[in-house]
Amino acid sequence: MAVSGRLPACGVLVGSEKGEVPGLSSYAARIGRHFGLPSRVRRIAMLSVHTSPLHQPGTGDAGGMNVYIVELARQLAAVGTEVEIFTRATTGALPPTVELAPGVLVRHVDAGPYEGLAKEELPAQLCAFTHGVMQAWAGHRPGHYDLVHSHYWLSGHVGWLAAQRWGVPLVHAMHTMAKVKNAALAAGDRPEPAARVIGETQIVDAADRLIANTAEEAAQLVHHYDADPALTAVVHPGVNLDRFRPADGTAAARARLGLPQDALIPLFAGRIQPLKAPDVLLHAVRILLDERPALRERLVVPVVGGPSGSGLAKPEELHKLAARLGICDVVRFRPPVGQEELADWYRAASVLVMPSYSESFGLVAIEAQAAGTPVIAAEVGGLPVAVRQGESGFLISGHDPADYARALRRFDDHPELAARMGVAAALHARGFGWDAAARRTLDVYADVIAERGGHLRSVHV
Structure with a gap:
């Protein structure tokens, strides 16, 4: 040639x-x-309007997407691509910029009141947020950013305008989709508004490339939003394999957390809201105790996380459910914890239970497996990719608590099962390191810049 x-x-x-x-x-x-x-992609602008990468995952709107953005940005910076993350300021005490890691800068943008603003109210603040992004850009020379990578539909609208103004490509990650969530609502949960559906449709049309967590998510983008398959790339999220690992084992983790060594410990970790279905676990525990009353003496059910989304309307609802079911003595509610302590909760558990109605991927499932803990999960979204059926855990079709109780019974009947599946789980999770996710993401960046006729930089060797 x-x-x-x-x-x-x-x-x-x-x-x-x-x-x-x-x-x-x-x-x-x-x-x-x-x-x-x-x-050589020198520098990208990453947008996360509604939740900051500095927030504690597990409460409010902070969850897997926060972890995704932080870990991806760190790994991109580690291989030479600088990342500037724009997010909404939620308190006046925040400095304009914070260095999250070498090569990763978080920029706080004033847009609306600092506190008391629900995610559903944020569309009205997108103009103010866009103005803040443009102000930051105006202080740089032309060509400062090679690309815009937006996360979630709110960020996508800001990214759409910024990318057009700067003359660079827009790469967008949905993380969740309104049409998919509305098709699998928990009982009593409120549907996503029509404005979000319209907004997501516009972003799909505007983006130069869409990043999906799994092949199923890519198919959902095509089916529900008429996305172009050729412009949709699949990049599996990763897991921090240095932090989430078996380490010194279950016994040591239980000792640090003050948990009994001989207990059966099914763990729920994540945001407490109907979408995540922690109530399914509590109902399953009630069924299990009805069948095996003696198990009460050695059953501990930690629920680690805080109210989020529609769960904020009734923050005590799960506590009240535990009381109605008569299982307050075995359920231990804990607030969200940092990543290091979360890794200990995973190691201490017999099994992670994840009965979600919808998950674009399920980072919690991969984190638990990386720590050597098997998973019982709903067979939805990306969880069939995250969990290897029958080897690293069990996938449940539907949300009948009796099915989850049946799966938990297997761990009670076979005490060695948790350790045996935990070994397979840790091995499975090793295929999901963030270094691989970053390399694949950089490939997406390079392709879309090249297609747009952009100026990829010289790589010296």
């Missing part, structure tokens, strides 16, 4: 400021990947 243009002696030419050769940047990007050389 003949390509005109001059290649520098110490690098791969992937675009020039003048005299751009049609198709050259795409060719160079492919050549770089062929020889194991990353295409």
